[in-house]
Amino acid sequence: MTATPPESPGLPSHFVPADVEGPLYERWVERGYFTADPDSGKPPFSLVIPPPNVTGNLHIGHALEQSMMDAITRRARMRGFDTLWLPGMDHASLAVNNLVERYLGETEGKGRADYTRDEFMAKAWEWKNRFGGQILGQMRRLGDGVDWSRERFTMDEGLNRAVNTIFKRLYDDDLIYRAERIINWCPLDMTALSDAEVEHADEPGELVSIRYGDGADAIVVATTRAETMLGDTAVAVHPDDERYRHLVGTTVALPLTNRRIPIVADEHVDPSFGTGAVKVTPAHDPNDFEIGRRHDLPMPTIMDERGAITVPGPFQGLDRLEARYAIVAALREDGRIVAEKRPYVHAVGHCSRCDTVIEPRLSLQWWVRVEPLAKAAGDAVREGRVTVEPESMRGRYFQWVDNLRDWCISRQVRWGHQIPVWYSPDGDDMCFGPDETPPSGWTQDTDVLDTWFSSALWPFSTLGWPDATTDLERYYPTTVLVTGYDILFFWVVRMMLFGLYAMDGAVPFETVVLHGLVRDASGKKMSKSRGNVVDPLLWIDEYGADAVRLSLLQGANPGADQAINEEWVVGTRNFGTKLWNATRFALMSGATVDGPLPAVVEGPDAWILSRLNAVIAEVDALYERYEFAKIVDVLYHFAWDEVCDWYIELAKLSLSGPTADSTRRVLGEVLDALLRLLHPMVPFVTEVLWTALTGGESLVIADWPLADPSRADAAATADVRAIQAVVTEVRRFRSDQGVKPSQRVPATLTGVTPTTEPAIRALLRLDDAGDGFAETASLTTASGVRVAFDLSGTIDVAAERTRLTKDRAAAEKELATNSAKLGNEAFTGKAPEAVVAKVRDRVTAAEAEIARIDAALAALPSA
RNA sequence: GUCCCGGUAGCUCAGCUGGUUAGAGCGCCGCUCUUACACAGCGGAUGUCGGCGGUUCGAAUCCGUCCCGGGGCACCA
Numbered sequence: 001m002t003a004t005p006p007e008s009p010g011l012p013s014h015f016v017p018a019d020v021e022g023p024l025y026e027r028w029v030e031r032g033y034f035t036a037d038p039d040s041g042k043p044p045f046s047l048v049i050p051p052p053n054v055t056g057n058l059h060i061g062h063a064l065e066q067s068m069m070d071a072i073t074r075r076a077r078m079r080g081f082d083t084l085w086l087p088g089m090d091h092a093s094l095a096v097n098n099l100v101e102r103y104l105g106e107t108e109g110k111g112r113a114d115y116t117r118d119e120f121m122a123k124a125w126e127w128k129n130r131f132g133g134q135i136l137g138q139m140r141r142l143g144d145g146v147d148w149s150r151e152r153f154t155m156d157e158g159l160n161r162a163v164n165t166i167f168k169r170l171y172d173d174d175l176i177y178r179a180e181r182i183i184n185w186c187p188l189d190m191t192a193l194s195d196a197e198v199e200h201a202d203e204p205g206e207l208v209s210i211r212y213g214d215g216a217d218a219i220v221v222a223t224t225r226a227e228t229m230l231g232d233t234a235v236a237v238h239p240d241d242e243r244y245r246h247l248v249g250t251t252v253a254l255p256l257t258n259r260r261i262p263i264v265a266d267e268h269v270d271p272s273f274g275t276g277a278v279k280v281t282p283a284h285d286p287n288d289f290e291i292g293r294r295h296d297l298p299m300p301t302i303m304d305e306r307g308a309i310t311v312p313g314p315f316q317g318l319d320r321l322e323a324r325y326a327i328v329a330a331l332r333e334d335g336r337i338v339a340e341k342r343p344y345v346h347a348v349g350h351c352s353r354c355d356t357v358i359e360p361r362l363s364l365q366w367w368v369r370v371e372p373l374a375k376a377a378g379d380a381v382r383e384g385r386v387t388v389e390p391e392s393m394r395g396r397y398f399q400w401v402d403n404l405r406d407w408c409i410s411r412q413v414r415w416g417h418q419i420p421v422w423y424s425p426d427g428d429d430m431c432f433g434p435d436e437t438p439p440s441g442w443t444q445d446t447d448v449l450d451t452w453f454s455s456a457l458w459p460f461s462t463l464g465w466p467d468a469t470t471d472l473e474r475y476y477p478t479t480v481l482v483t484g485y486d487i488l489f490f491w492v493v494r495m496m497l498f499g500l501y502a503m504d505g506a507v508p509f510e511t512v513v514l515h516g517l518v519r520d521a522s523g524k525k526m527s528k529s530r531g532n533v534v535d536p537l538l539w540i541d542e543y544g545a546d547a548v549r550l551s552l553l554q555g556a557n558p559g560a561d562q563a564i565n566e567e568w569v570v571g572t573r574n575f576g577t578k579l580w581n582a583t584r585f586a587l588m589s590g591a592t593v594d595g596p597l598p599a600v601v602e603g604p605d606a607w608i609l610s611r612l613n614a615v616i617a618e619v620d621a622l623y624e625r626y627e628f629a630k631i632v633d634v635l636y637h638f639a640w641d642e643v644c645d646w647y648i649e650l651a652k653l654s655l656s657g658p659t660a661d662s663t664r665r666v667l668g669e670v671l672d673a674l675l676r677l678l679h680p681m682v683p684f685v686t687e688v689l690w691t692a693l694t695g696g697e698s699l700v701i702a703d704w705p706l707a708d709p710s711r712a713d714a715a716a717t718a719d720v721r722a723i724q725a726v727v728t729e730v731r732r733f734r735s736d737q738g739v740k741p742s743q744r745v746p747a748t749l750t751g752v753t754p755t756t757e758p759a760i761r762a763l764l765r766l767d768d769a770g771d772g773f774a775e776t777a778s779l780t781t782a783s784g785v786r787v788a789f790d791l792s793g794t795i796d797v798a799a800e801r802t803r804l805t806k807d808r809a810a811a812e813k814e815l816a817t818n819s820a821k822l823g824n825e826a827f828t829g830k831a832p833e834a835v836v837a838k839v840r841d842r843v844t845a846a847e848a849e850i851a852r853i854d855a856a857l858a859a860l861p862s863a
Numbered sequence: 864g865u866c867c868c869g870g871u872a873g874c875u876c877a878g879c880u881g882g883u884u885a886g887a888g889c890g891c892c893g894c895u896c897u898u899a900c901a902c903a904g905c906g907g908a909u910g911u912c913g914g915c916g917g918u919u920c921g922a923a924u925c926c927g928u929c930c931c932g933g934g935g936c937a938c939c940a
Contacts, residue, residue: 013900200938207940223940236940273939280940287940347938395867399936489935525933554888555875560868561933563875567889574902585899633877633887648899728906735894735906742897765897814884821882826920835882835921842883 011587011692015580017544021684025140033077033700034145036084038474045081046475047073047509048459049146050483050491051154053092054128055099058138060518060526060564061484063536064556066144067549067681068515068628069482074145074680075623076479078704084475085145086462088152089133093416093451094189094353096132100124100415117414117446124415138537143545143683145700150471152462154454155417162461163417163454164434166502171421171431175369175501176409178421178429182286183408185361186351187307187320191412192365194450195405196490197352204343208328209275211336212261213252219244219263220338221279224346226331227323229254230311231302232261234280236291239265241276255336256313256327264295283362299362307359320359366410366419366447370497374404377496380507386496387511389626390558393485400489401496409450416448456494459508466502481509484517485559513626516561518552539569546682547573553681554636556628575636576685579678582644583671583689589655591668593694598662603755604650605659605666606716611642612670616707619677632681639674646724653762668693673705722783723756727763729781734764736803737777739791741765746773751785760785778859780852801857808853815846 028034036046047069052062069085077083104110104123115123139146152159170176184193209222212235219235232254237244244263251260261280268291269278282292282299292299302311307320314330315323331337349358378401380386381394388394410419421431422442429445432438457465459481463472477499483492492512499508519525520532539548550572555562601609615638622631647670654663675690679699690699739745747766749757760766769790777800778788818839821827828836 014902221940225940270939278940285940346940392868396935399866403936485934557876560876565875565889568875570902571889574900577902578900581900581903583899588899629877637887644900645904731905732907738894740897741895741905810884817884821920824920828920830920831882838883 011580011584011689013584015544015576015685015688017546017576017684018541020688021141021143021545024684024687025143028145028698028700029140029148031698033698034085034147035149036147036471036475037082038470040082042080042082044084044474044479045073045076046084046086046478047480047482048086048462048478049088050481050487051088051090051152051455051458052135053095054089054132054153055092055096056135058135058142058536060534060536060552062135062139063142063548064518064552064562065482065484065515066139066142067552068513068556068626070142070144070549070683071553071628071680072480072482072623072626074683074700075704077145077700078676078679078702080703082474084147084150084471086150086152086475087136087139087144087146087148088458088462089135089154090451090455091128091153091155091416093411093448094191094413096124096128097413097415098189098353100127103127120414141537141540141545142549145683150462154451154458158464159454159457159461160417161434162457162465163449164420165466166457166498167420167449168431168433170368170501175373176366176431177369178364178366180362180364181367181408182284182289182360183363183365184349185305185359185363186354186356187305187359188354188356189351189413190305192363192408192410193351193358194408194452196452198349198358199352200347200349202345203348204345205348206328207339207341207344207346208331208337209339210255210279210331211338212255212279217247217250217252219247219252219277220275221277222274222339223279224344225284225320225324226327227309227315227320228281228284228302229279229327230257230309230315231281231283231300232279233282233292233297233300234261234295235263236266236269236278236280237263237276238269238271239267241269241271244277255334256330262295262297264291264297266291266294284360286360289362301362303359303361365408366421366445368407368409368497370404370407373497373501374401374493376500376505377401377493380496380500386507386509389511389513393488393514393559396485397488397493400493404493407450407494409453410445410447411450412446413448416451417454419445419447419449421445452490452494455491456498457502459495459499460503476503477507478509480511480513482513482515485514486517488514514559515556516559519561519563520565534564534566539566543569543573544576544684546576546685550575550632550682553628554632558626575640576682578640578644579675579685579689582639582648583675583693585648586667586671586693589651589667590664591671591693592664593668593672595665597665597669601662601666602659603716604647604654604720604759605663606711606713607720608643608647608670609666609711610713610717611638612673613707613709613711616673616677616705617709620707628681635674635678635681639678643670643674646720649763650720650723650759653759675699676702676705719753719756723759723763725783726752726756726760726781726785726787730760730764730766730779730787732803733779733800736800737791746770746790748773748775748788749785750788751783778856780856782849782852804853804857808850808857811846811849811853815843815850818842818846 049069050065073083073085100123101112167176184195184198186193205224207222207224208226209220210226210229211218211220213219221235223229235252237248247263248265249263251262254261268287269276280288280291280297282289282297283301289299302309303320304310309315309318309320309323315326318326328337350356351358378398381388381397388397421429422438422444423429424442459478460472460476463469463475465472481492495508517525520534526533536548547569551564551568554568554572555564615634618634619631622634651663651667654660672690672694675686675693676699679686683700687699690696690702696702742765744765744767746769748769749760752760773790775788776791778786780786821839822843
């Protein structure tokens, strides 16, 4: 590669992200850098994106998740893997269905019932094509290096086929069945929901105690949902409960109706709660349903799909909440209310989508029998075939997977995958696969599948399953899955269930990396209702994608929630500027990447190469554990503190000395490697800088640096540490003395070496002592270097005395602590020799330090 | 009820396989436009490491217990 010498300095004085990011990204895509190539001969590395909702916009959580995935894939690509990051979107069945219905209501003034299924689906596709998919453009803004040629959608043709194929297979294996059970019903969305789609919240309600029957056979029950009494078909008591034993087997009159219901004995009842008697409404409560099954009770449904009472009489047509008040009022009038507790705080289930109170309801739905699948999913992690990072999240995975209940997969909406079961005119049902044609006259089930059913297939359906494609063969199992711990159950567990099942026991991914939630600056969860949502796109506009990405990764500790605010984005933007300026300096200084790195280098050059290779090794190790926050920390400090603050300052000297050529090469090497190391996290600014510095084609396809342990150089490191120690201490002295940074001061140095003295003098702006040098102040550093100054102005003796006194106190403390340890036989006897030796050294050092300070104090003119 | 995670500088967090004077970023206070960078440089201040006990020569780090915050699961009608 030939380095094209940069035109003038080669870089504009400022970096304007908005000007370069878009064109740069499109160039990467056009050149096919992100397109996986099964024929490349490289080992594969693959991951699938957690498909965002087709209706979604890029929010800060996506930005974090995708920044992590982009860093992982870009690094893998640089390390020589055939890398696939597969993008796509989820059809978001219920969410889109609702949006389309609302849209049609607004634009056409019609409701759900006014469209046939086909008409509705046509409208929905139209809507999706028009309003959906915004997030794809926003992912480009972030810089996501995804393989757009393999983009998928959970309702595209191939994925439909995958869905139908696995449904048929599960159905034939008796792992999908249809049954009438109590399900979570949302009366607003008018569909069933899975357990996972219900959120429980404690709310104040009422606990009403009602007397059923009269006189000797009266029995009091308590309820928070009085309206369900219309559906009661029994009262249950515990079999051992003496109070009610005589009533078991008799019947009692159900108030407000002319029905009599039996009193049954059931183990489920807790005799110590309330009166020990429970009203049983089998069609509207899961526990009551079980009691009803055990005692063969009738199970009348008393509400319609909207939650309105259907029982003929005065309450018919009332909404369930209105009915509750009306029924309590009527019972009160009847003198049947014996106690009312209000407010009574208890957990109430809500629809996770629209927040409507869920109605448990007896309903005929489709289910996945999960038990055999869940066993395999749990074992795969237990056996280490799938690693969950961070390890602390493993428990949560098992909590889910080992306690799974059958999954209700049918939904009463239209947008989604229609259940591939057909019914004959006689009522027989049969499942047909994608290539099978049902007999004419049969009609298809009108329900669609839970959105998560198709996303559970994502790691293999997107690669071509059920066909044995090259991609499937090559990229499954995927290497790593990155997602939030909040969808561990919704998605990760279900991918495990279906992946292991469909792929004959092959896991869907080898490692799961769970990240936390992004919160606002005060640690609160972001939500529209709180009004604390931040839009990453606004920050990208303002500070560039690199700054947004890096500020998110900077806070990304595995599995932990993190906060973000604009100031931190500003901070990382400043880091980009720092890199920019450092590279400008390098270019102006003739830094080069041409030719081999000198085998032997000296001084600061040797030191920075030593550090660079240690940093590479450290970063590699941290990537293995997905410790993004630490990777950022390491690179940030290496770049800013070591490269910019020390190495470049030291290099300014050697660039005018005999080793200038060597330094130019090392400076080029260090920046080259640094930009490579940072590229996966901040792809744009590093690309601009690196191409300017090296003349290379693109960092995207450049090689990841290899750590070279042979560059470790303890001697050079010690030299630089010595320079740093003296410089830092004298700077402090100067600052305390009020000597301006720019003021040059004549001084003599003793105890320095010819290799360190020029650097120390230059960094401290100390001139040689010429004629007429008069020492007016001096300083002996901890490392034994004596610096004598000729300060023209007055020395601030008091300030210096304060400083030294403070240092002396610290040294005294150090001496006392360590001497005490040495005087403690328990310590010297039991602690390892290495630790004791260390303490002994510290005592010696502290004593020397005190002596040095005392001498310095004595040398100060008296005030 | 049960389980998990967390409580370290004003804020957000590292450190926690026990052993330097407990760190970083931001913020704060000084001094500087020193020719890559004021989106910067240099210097500085700031902590009963949630409380109390225990183990240990030695505890921010291990154990117990309590308090506070966040979350998961299950819920008694």
